[in-house]
Amino acid sequence: MFKSQEMEINMGPQHPSTHGVLRLKLRLDGETVKHCYPVIGYLHRGVEKICENKAFFQGQVWTDRMDYCSAISNNLGWAEAIEKLFGITVPRRARYLRTMLNELNRLNSHLLWLATHAMDIGALTVFLYCFRDREKVLDVFEAFCGSRLTTSAMRIGGLLEDIPEGFEKMVKDTLTDIREGMLEYETLLSENRIWLKRTVGIARLSADDCLAYGVTGPLLRAAGVAYDIRKAHPYAAYDEMKFEVPTKTEADTYARYLVRLEEMRQSISIVEQCLGGLPEGPIMAKLPKTLKSEVGEVYHPTEAPKGEIGYYLVSEKGGVNPYRFHIRTPGFLNLQAIPLMVQDALVADVIAAIGTLDVVLGEIDR
Amino acid sequence: MSYVFDPSSAPNAKVNMPSTAPVPGLAAHIADKKATEAAEEAKWQKTYSDYEAAKTKAESEGAEPPKPPVRPVAKSDAYDMQWPVPKEPEDQDLKTLVELLGESVEETFEQAGELICQINKTAILNALTTCNQEVSLRYEMLSDMTATHYPAGDGYKFSVVYHLTCIRRRKRLRLRVLIPEGFEPESATQVYPGANWLEREIFDMLGIRFANHPDMTRILCPDDWEGHPLRKDYPVVGLGQRNVDFREDRSGKLMRRAMEAAGHLNINLKPIKAD
Numbered sequence: 175m176f177k178s179q180e181m182e183i184n185m186g187p188q189h190p191s192t193h194g195v196l197r198l199k200l201r202l203d204g205e206t207v208k209h210c211y212p213v214i215g216y217l218h219r220g221v222e223k224i225c226e227n228k229a230f231f232q233g234q235v236w237t238d239r240m241d242y243c244s245a246i247s248n249n250l251g252w253a254e255a256i257e258k259l260f261g262i263t264v265p266r267r268a269r270y271l272r273t274m275l276n277e278l279n280r281l282n283s284h285l286l287w288l289a290t291h292a293m294d295i296g297a298l299t300v301f302l303y304c305f306r307d308r309e310k311v312l313d314v315f316e317a318f319c320g321s322r323l324t325t326s327a328m329r330i331g332g333l334l335e336d337i338p339e340g341f342e343k344m345v346k347d348t349l350t351d352i353r354e355g356m357l358e359y360e361t362l363l364s365e366n367r368i369w370l371k372r373t374v375g376i377a378r379l380s381a382d383d384c385l386a387y388g389v390t391g392p393l394l395r396a397a398g399v400a401y402d403i404r405k406a407h408p409y410a411a412y413d414e415m416k417f418e419v420p421t422k423t424e425a426d427t428y429a430r431y432l433v434r435l436e437e438m439r440q441s442i443s444i445v446e447q448c449l450g451g452l453p454e455g456p457i458m459a460k461l462p463k464t465l466k467s468e469v470g471e472v473y474h475p476t477e478a479p480k481g482e483i484g485y486y487l488v489s490e491k492g493g494v495n496p497y498r499f500h501i502r503t504p505g506f507l508n509l510q511a512i513p514l515m516v517q518d519a520l521v522a523d524v525i526a527a528i529g530t531l532d533v534v535l536g537e538i539d540r
Numbered sequence: 541m542s543y544v545f546d547p548s549s550a551p552n553a554k555v556n557m558p559s560t561a562p563v564p565g566l567a568a569h570i571a572d573k574k575a576t577e578a579a580e581e582a583k584w585q586k587t588y589s590d591y592e593a594a595k596t597k598a599e600s601e602g603a604e605p606p607k608p609p610v611r612p613v614a615k616s617d618a619y620d621m622q623w624p625v626p627k628e629p630e631d632q633d634l635k636t637l638v639e640l641l642g643e644s645v646e647e648t649f650e651q652a653g654e655l656i657c658q659i660n661k662t663a664i665l666n667a668l669t670t671c672n673q674e675v676s677l678r679y680e681m682l683s684d685m686t687a688t689h690y691p692a693g694d695g696y697k698f699s700v701v702y703h704l705t706c707i708r709r710r711k712r713l714r715l716r717v718l719i720p721e722g723f724e725p726e727s728a729t730q731v732y733p734g735a736n737w738l739e740r741e742i743f744d745m746l747g748i749r750f751a752n753h754p755d756m757t758r759i760l761c762p763d764d765w766e767g768h769p770l771r772k773d774y775p776v777v778g779l780g781q782r783n784v785d786f787r788e789d790r791s792g793k794l795m796r797r798a799m800e801a802a803g804h805l806n807i808n809l810k811p812i813k814a815d
Contacts, residue, residue: 215760222745223769227776258652261622331620385680385707388734399707406710459620468623469562469569472652473703473714475683484684484703490562491572497562502684502703510737539760 180208185524187216192528193290194535198512205520210513217539225499230256230465231330233499238324240503241537243286245325246279246315247478248537253328254409255474255485260330260465268332268457269411274448275318275327276410277441278345281352282311283479283532284434284441288359291431291529295372300362307355310348317344331459342449349442356438363431373428377515377527380425387514388507391481393531396433397425403477414451415444427530467493473502480504480532503537555775561690563699563718565658566626566649584611624652631655633713636677640670654714661717664700665726671704671713672731679704679713682732687742689771697721698748702728719748727753745770 186197195216201209221240225233237248250272257264264272289304312322317338319327327333363369379389381397394401402419404412420436422429467489475484481504488498508531515527587609598605629635629648637657638645644663649656659667671679684703691697696718704713719725727750728735739750740759747768749756758765767774 215758215762218760220769223774223776226770258624261624261652263620263622386733388682388684388732390683401707406707407712461619461621469564469572470624470651471564471656471701473654473684473701473712475712482683486684486686486701486703488562488564488688490558490560493562497558498686498688500684500686502686506737506741507734510734 178203187213193533196509196528196533196535196538198524200521200524202521205522207516207519207521207524210516210524212509212512214509214535215539217535219540221540222499222501226496229494230467230496233496234326234328235324237501238326239536240501240540241478241480241483241505241534242323243534244279244283244479245323246275246327247283247476248483249326249328250276250410251474251476251478251483251485253330254476255472255487256330256465258474259467259470259472259487259489262331262459262461264332264459265456266411266453267455268459270448270452271333271337271457272328273411273415274345274445275315277444277448278311278314278348280441280479281438281445282308282315284438285311285352287434287479287529287532288431291526291532292363292369294525294529295369297363297366297369300359303355303358303362307352310351314341314345314348317341329458330465331461333457336457345445345449349445352438353442356435360435370428372522372526373431373530374424374426376427376523377519377530378424378426379511379515383511383514384425387511389481389511391477391479391504391508392430392433392437393481393508393511395420396422396429398423403475403482407475409474409476411448415447417444427526430530464494467491467496475502478504480534480537481508483537501540503540505531505533505535505538509533509538555773558690558692558772561693561696563690563693564626564651564656565647566628567647569626626651629655633677633711636674637667637670640674641667654712656714656716658716658718661719661723661725664702664715664717665728665730667715668702668728668731671715677706678708679706679711681705681707682728682734682738683712685728685735685738685742687746687748689746691772693718695720698746700725700742700748724749724751726751729753744768747771 181202183200183202184197185200186192187195192198197213197216199211199213200207221236225236234249234252237252238245241248285304285308289301289308292300315325316322318341319325379393379397381394381399383389384394384397384399390401398421400419400421405419417440420433420440422433469489469491471488473484473486475482482502483504484502486498486500486502487496490497512527512531516524519527591606591609594606626649629650631650634648634655634657638648641659641663644660644667645657646660647658671677681704682702683705685701687698687700689698698719700717700719702715704715706712717725725748727739729739730752736754737759739753740755740757742748743750743756744758744760745768757763761769
């Protein structure tokens with residue numbers, strides 16, 4: 175009379191909580207996930223192929239559009255990779271400003287993550303609070319480079335322009351607002367019974383699995399591995415900054431939430447250090463009009479808000495464009511671990527897992 | 541006025557095949573440097589012998605002798621730019637690798653602060669296992685893996701690079717193999733499970749198959765896509781895709797006609813077969 179069978183359903187690619195065009199093929203036994211197979215590629219634009227056919231400096235606009243929530247981190251990695259390839263020395267003031275912008279961008283990205291993650295799980299108020307504060311960070315970007323999302327803020331060898339008048343006060347006001355805002359999110363979430371039920375023990379990923387699958391960023395740190403490329407392989411001006419690498423050992427969604435909140439506090443501290451010790455001087459290295467490469471090959475890893483973003487470049491002799499341009503995006507490898515995280519979990523927890531991974535399909539599909 | 545669009549003349553449809561295979565390496569760098577120096581020396585010798593000839597001629601004719609040429613000196617670097625040249629391996633990890641792997645190591649060098657080790661194509665699985673398991677190395681994580689197409693390569697057509705990370709000692713290492721067309725390297729998923737999607741991406745973009753891979757399918761392009769986009773002989777516009785120059789087609793008329801001719805969606809899907 176009663177019949178039970180496993181059901182195969184598609185979550186996405188147009189599901190609102192998949193943050194874009196992610197498709198998960200789920201095999202369900204009732205409400206329990208028995209098998210999960212992610213399907214990606216719906217947003218593939220061939221960024222690598224395009225950048226290989228453009229001059230070195232023209233690749234920047236494409237890096238903006240990969241992870242459109244943290245364009246500055248992408249720009250920074252791109253610029254530093256090319257600087258490493260050519261052996262360019264960047265002036266100290268430019269490195270400080272880059273560090274400051276990168277940390278503001280981390281705040282922006284984490285605020286957006288918290289907003290959407292909380293909304294997915296059902297806390298709609300946090301969404302509005304976070305967007306209120308994120309707007310102020312975007313205003314800072316607009317004051318600096320004229321655009322809010324696709325910033326193209328970096329240049330090879332430094333920055334295009336110095337900071338405008340009144341910029342420091344604007345940044346300080348924004349930081350004060352975010353610091354106050356963070357108290358509000360914590361009041362709303364940290365001890366909220368529903369939030370705890372939805373996040374504690376959900377979507378676990380142990381440190382060994384993280385390492386085996388190349389998972390980086392807040393997920394790795396929430397599993398107890400204090401690995402941050404800003405500390406391990408310092409770039410920009412991070413070797414002159416004082417900050418902590420927050421870790422937790424629970425490796426679940428709640429631990430990642432705490433790690434990210436602590437990271438935001440550290441980011442605020444780094445921005446303040448940059449503003450306090452901002453050196454005078456030029457913001458652009460002296461470079462020839464056209465960059466002509468020799469035979470070379472670099473891989474430059476940097477710490478984006480979502481994890482390690484690495485640019486792999488190969489150049490040929492006398493070339494004006496890269497021979498090979500490959501981007502290792504954090505989302506691509508982090509998303510690969512989702513079948514482990516949702517194995518034998520409930521369907522509703524899949525939403526929490528997608529949220530905690532902080533997926534942006536623009537960078538995964540490239 | 542009728543306009544006939546020729547896809548082969550589209551600016552993006554042209555494929556410029558590279559004439560050289562830029563595989564960075566210490567030996568290649570030294571050979572290149574020697575060749576450049578020899579060419580400069582030959583040029584100088586020619587200039588000087590020309591001057592000698594002109595001088596003898598002028599002397600025999602009784603005219604004024606020409607000015608002696610000045611040997612050009614290398615310009616001092618006016619830019620904040622110093623190209624990082626490949627250096628001899630000094631890092632202990634590279635020496636350990638040479639000791640452990642012996643003859644399967646083809647070349648080791650350092651460039652721009654990175655450690656590079658080129659491995660024989662058949663020994664890559666052994667090398668990865670050694671890097672992962674050996675106590676003195678212990679590279680726990682495969683950060684990135686990618687490949688490059690070298691159509692002008694002599695004896696190889698692709699390079700596959702593995703970027704390994706040691707978290708405890710904060711080190712990074714690049715392993716590289718050079719493989720010919722059609723060669724299937726052993727899959728790294730046997731050591732690092734995270735290589736799964738990376739290898740699928742390489743297969744999708746460059747057409748390198750990996751032996752013993754659990755799921756060797758396309759990942760970014762649709763399953764029935766033709767060609768491998770990151771090969772150098774693949775046009776930027778795609779194969780058969782977008783055969784209309786938009787600058788000449790403001791109204792979209794030609795695009796519509798081309799779409800009708802190409803069928804549904806006008807992307808390079810294979811024609812649908814009836815059952």
